Amino acid sequence: MIKKHFFVFLIFIHSINAQLDITIMNLFENESLGSNACYRIPTISLVPNGDLIAIVDERIDSCDDLRKNEDINLVIRRSVDSGINWSPTKKLIDLPKGESASDASLIIDRLNKTVFLFFNYMNHNKIKKRYQLMVISSVDNGITWSEPLDITSQITKANWKDDFMFITSGKGIQTKDGLLLHCLVNLDNGTHVFGSKDFGKTWFLTKSPLPNADESKIIELDNKAWMVNSRVNNSGIRHSYISNNKGNSWMVYPENDLIDPGCNAGFIKLNPKKNLILLSNINHKSSRENLCLRYSENEGKSWSDPISIYKGSAAYSSIDALENGDIIILFERDNYSKISLTKLSLKSLPNLF
Numbered sequence: 001m002i003k004k005h006f007f008v009f010l011i012f013i014h015s016i017n018a019q020l021d022i023t024i025m026n027l028f029e030n031e032s033l034g035s036n037a038c039y040r041i042p043t044i045s046l047v048p049n050g051d052l053i054a055i056v057d058e059r060i061d062s063c064d065d066l067r068k069n070e071d072i073n074l075v076i077r078r079s080v081d082s083g084i085n086w087s088p089t090k091k092l093i094d095l096p097k098g099e100s101a102s103d104a105s106l107i108i109d110r111l112n113k114t115v116f117l118f119f120n121y122m123n124h125n126k127i128k129k130r131y132q133l134m135v136i137s138s139v140d141n142g143i144t145w146s147e148p149l150d151i152t153s154q155i156t157k158a159n160w161k162d163d164f165m166f167i168t169s170g171k172g173i174q175t176k177d178g179l180l181l182h183c184l185v186n187l188d189n190g191t192h193v194f195g196s197k198d199f200g201k202t203w204f205l206t207k208s209p210l211p212n213a214d215e216s217k218i219i220e221l222d223n224k225a226w227m228v229n230s231r232v233n234n235s236g237i238r239h240s241y242i243s244n245n246k247g248n249s250w251m252v253y254p255e256n257d258l259i260d261p262g263c264n265a266g267f268i269k270l271n272p273k274k275n276l277i278l279l280s281n282i283n284h285k286s287s288r289e290n291l292c293l294r295y296s297e298n299e300g301k302s303w304s305d306p307i308s309i310y311k312g313s314a315a316y317s318s319i320d321a322l323e324n325g326d327i328i329i330l331f332e333r334d335n336y337s338k339i340s341l342t343k344l345s346l347k348s349l350p351n352l353f
Contacts, residue, residue: 022309027077027086027330028056028339038063041169042339043318044330045106047141048113050323052079054330055092055104055117056339063336065102070124072100082322083343098125103169107180112199115142118182120166133167137200154203155184155194163188168215169264170318175220183216183228191216191230193247206247212239217267219277221299229279233262236285240300257303259283266319266329280309280317280329288315291331295349307349309342
């Protein structure tokens with residue numbers, strides 16, 4: 001039996017548009033912090049026991065990113081009932097001022113029932129603007145975690161140490177063969193895929209960068225090719241990249257139908273029975289507003305019309321599927337003042353199946 005004091009019920013907000021009846025739940029609100037503080041950078045995932053965990057930045061001094069902010073922690077909430085009720089907010093990475101952790105992302109190793117959490121770390125007291133790329137892991141569905149491991153030297157090159165680089169927030173994947181894959185942005189030397197062949201014991205960097213890519217997400221296609229979908233700043237659209245040789249080379253596909261202002265997005269492939277790719281992103285060429293959901297039934301060769309999730313100010317989003325097939329999206333909205341959750345049934349999506 002769930003203890004009543006552990007869970008708090010959250011108020012729902014309804015927003016009805018012409019396509020769907022959207023229900024929105026606020027999980028993180030800036031007004032609960034100080035006047036200059038904010039929550040940012042959402043990631044959400046179903047962990048091996050069926051719980052949902054949601055992790056975000058808690059930015060104390062200001063809403064600035066890691067390079068300019070000396071006090072960022074990571075906080076977590078958990079749901080044991082498919083997102084209906086949530087635990088209180090709890091510190092996950094709590095650092096002293098002068099040290100910051102940001103941009104949480106997750107890979108779920110379902111073969112070994114292990115959760116990997118990546119974050120970018122900076123010690124402003126020692127070397128400002130130098131990134132360290134960290135990972136922790138959990139074998140009890142995110143209840144307890146290992147000590148942080150610095151994998152910077154494994155997934156970057158020696159001459160990158162002062163580059164503007166970071167692990168993309170959101171999530172990576174596990175392939176059918178058990179490989180763990182994720183995306184690393186280097187604004188000086190290109191976005192690369194990195195991964196692990198031994199379930200997180202060691203990590204590797206792939207050979208070739210993805211041209212013009214920034215924050216990206218990766219999936220595995222049915223033929224075991226890798227597909228990456230990325231924001232491309234100042235282009236007004238997203239790009240897709242496909243590699244048939246494990247990241248040694250990439251084919252580039254500008255996605256003229258995937259309008260985007262240059263913003264991180266959610267990108268997942270559902271189980272083979274549904275053979276569906278989902279993308280949650282901002283459907284505007286220049287402004288961060290109008291979060292939409294799109295789907296592809298043919299391995300990303302074409303996409304549905306955008307389905308509006310939230311028409312107002314919105315930004316980063318993270319997406320996952322529940323065990324019953326429902327889709328859950330965690331996203332920033334209202335000028336970064338809230339991080340909110342919505343849940344959709346696949347059956348409610350227009351023209352699907």
